Amino acid sequence: MKLFIHRKDLRTEDLTAFDYLHEAGAPAAHLLILDPFLLKRGREKEHSGVNFLRHVNRLRSRYEQAGRVLHIAYGAPEEVLSHLLGRLEGGPEEIDEVVAHRDFTPYARDRDRKLKGAAEAHGAAFTLLVDTLMIETERFAEFTGKDGFYKIFAPFHRKWLEYLAHAPNEPSSVALGDLREGRIEPEWPSRFDLPFDLDEYEPADEWKEKLEPFLEDGIAEYGEKRDYYPELPASGVNPHVSAGAVSIRELYARAIRREGSDEWVRQLAFRDFYQYLAIYDKDYFSYEKKYDLSALTDEHFERWAKGDTGIPVIDAAMRGLNETGLMPNRLRILCAMFLTKNLQCPFTLGENYFRRKLLDYDNIQNRGNWLWCASLGANSAPYFRVVNPVTQSEKYDPNGEYIREWLPELRDEDAKKVHLPRPDAVVDLKASRAAAIGTYKSIVNGRQEEAEPE
Numbered sequence: 001m002k003l004f005i006h007r008k009d010l011r012t013e014d015l016t017a018f019d020y021l022h023e024a025g026a027p028a029a030h031l032l033i034l035d036p037f038l039l040k041r042g043r044e045k046e047h048s049g050v051n052f053l054r055h056v057n058r059l060r061s062r063y064e065q066a067g068r069v070l071h072i073a074y075g076a077p078e079e080v081l082s083h084l085l086g087r088l089e090g091g092p093e094e095i096d097e098v099v100a101h102r103d104f105t106p107y108a109r110d111r112d113r114k115l116k117g118a119a120e121a122h123g124a125a126f127t128l129l130v131d132t133l134m135i136e137t138e139r140f141a142e143f144t145g146k147d148g149f150y151k152i153f154a155p156f157h158r159k160w161l162e163y164l165a166h167a168p169n170e171p172s173s174v175a176l177g178d179l180r181e182g183r184i185e186p187e188w189p190s191r192f193d194l195p196f197d198l199d200e201y202e203p204a205d206e207w208k209e210k211l212e213p214f215l216e217d218g219i220a221e222y223g224e225k226r227d228y229y230p231e232l233p234a235s236g237v238n239p240h241v242s243a244g245a246v247s248i249r250e251l252y253a254r255a256i257r258r259e260g261s262d263e264w265v266r267q268l269a270f271r272d273f274y275q276y277l278a279i280y281d282k283d284y285f286s287y288e289k290k291y292d293l294s295a296l297t298d299e300h301f302e303r304w305a306k307g308d309t310g311i312p313v314i315d316a317a318m319r320g321l322n323e324t325g326l327m328p329n330r331l332r333i334l335c336a337m338f339l340t341k342n343l344q345c346p347f348t349l350g351e352n353y354f355r356r357k358l359l360d361y362d363n364i365q366n367r368g369n370w371l372w373c374a375s376l377g378a379n380s381a382p383y384f385r386v387v388n389p390v391t392q393s394e395k396y397d398p399n400g401e402y403i404r405e406w407l408p409e410l411r412d413e414d415a416k417k418v419h420l421p422r423p424d425a426v427v428d429l430k431a432s433r434a435a436a437i438g439t440y441k442s443i444v445n446g447r448q449e450e451a452e453p454e
């Protein structure tokens with residue numbers, strides 16, 4: 001008997017592991033472990049945790065509808081696995097292989113090392129499969145013939161397109177109902193009980209309800225309109241993508257059939273690119289240690305987080321985020337640049353804040369984008385790029401609709417004045433921009449000197 005463990009792949013169609021189990025033809029039991037480490041500090045009440053748990057509830061219903069069982073336990077993954085394998089060992093339901101999808105964060109790598117140890121201690125194999133990228137990274141490396149890895153997105157993107165034309169990665173038709181069912185009786189001890197009632201989390205909405213109208217009406221205009229955030233031309237599908245409720249192959253396959261989908265598909269390449277960097281760039285998760293960030297300060301962080309900086313577009317974006325867990329991409333860039341550059345805060349503070357607040361939080365994507373905005377890391381904006389939130393707000397939201405929605409005190413303000421810094425603004429935009437360029441020049445050059453060959 002096999003055991004499949006769900007992680008950020010909360011769906012029942014098009015999973016690499018389902019193909020693998022189908023091919024093996026052996027019965028499999030299905031388990032989802034809610035890891036206290038990932039839900040710590042009240043995360044189950046924050047937007048990112050709520051989004052995940054709503055998708056867990058949806059997944060459980062999917063299993064029920066298919067007449068199948070999804071076992072759910074709460075605990076350190078290796079302890080849960082050890083308990084289960086130990087209980088079934090030597091009996092007719094003995095597990096000989098544990099299967100899961102690979103994840104590339106440092107925490108996930110460490111967790112998987114422990115899971116492998118737990119599986120092997122009970123005589124079971126531990127198999128990790130790649131499910132979350134369009135490209136198979138090792139084959140991609142062979143295909144490109146490149147020495148080292150791509151550090152810049154544009155050439156990566158060109159090769160990515162060439163590679164997928166050469167090695168298409170179609171969605172699979174294998175679904176839960178096609179797999180042989182393995183029945184087990186885990187008899188979980190009470191320590192693995194969920195500390196909350198999953199039914200308090202309404203099952204997540206269906207991703208198709210967002211994607212289909214977008215593919216029908218929005219995709220061809222995406223490149224042109226994406227940044228004009230009050231019109232919201234983006235798909236809004238990402239909270240489902242980050243929970244794995246829809247596969248990346250499915251998104252790609254549905255998109256490329258449409259006219260004018262290049263720019264949207266390019267964003268899927270961006271998502272792959274950050275995962276690729278997380279695999280190949282050994283500093284991806286430790287850039288804060290590579291640079292000397294001691295000149296930065298957390299002085300104004302709280303005002304930024306509360307949406308109380310006196311810069312209307314920043315405050316509107318942050319208040320909207322705090323309330324809904326949503327923030328359009330252009331506003332994420334403005335808020336991240338404002339925090340890291342004008343306020344000279346370490347990017348890790350903003351990164352951690354988004355970890356709790358974003359509905360579509362994803363560790364690798366969030367870090368890659370924060371590094372870009374902070375001009376740190378392999379692929380980033382130049383250190384002197386400091387966007388002006390006022391002129392950006394005037395450009396992308398001329399009537400200040402977003403500001404009016406989230407800042408009631410400015411609801412009736414004149415369309416010209418609505419964008420302007422308030423008298424109590426936390427910094428002067430011009431002076432803080434100049435200061436940021438000086439600081440980041442030293443930070444970035446400091447690292448370059450250090451990296452120079454001896």
Ligand SMILES: Cc1cc2nc3c(=O)[nH]c(=O)nc-3n(C[C@H](O)[C@H](O)[C@H](O)COP(=O)(O)OP(=O)(O)OC[C@H]3O[C@@H](n4cnc5c(N)ncnc54)[C@H](O)[C@@H]3O)c2cc1C
Pocket residue numbers: 234235236237238239241242267268270271274327328329332333336354358360361362363365366367369370373
């Ligand atoms: C500071 C900052 C933090 C971010 N944090 C996250 C995060 O935690 N999780 C996350 O998935 N994205 C993050 N992004 C990227 C981007 O903002 C979101 O993916 C996007 O807003 C999702 O919008 P959408 O659902 O309308 O998808 P669309 O705009 O319709 O895009 C379709 C798909 O393309 C991918 N995509 C789009 N933009 C990007 C991008 N810039 N980088 C990588 N992939 C992209 C997503 O997978 C998305 O599902 C961040 C961006 C910034 C600037």
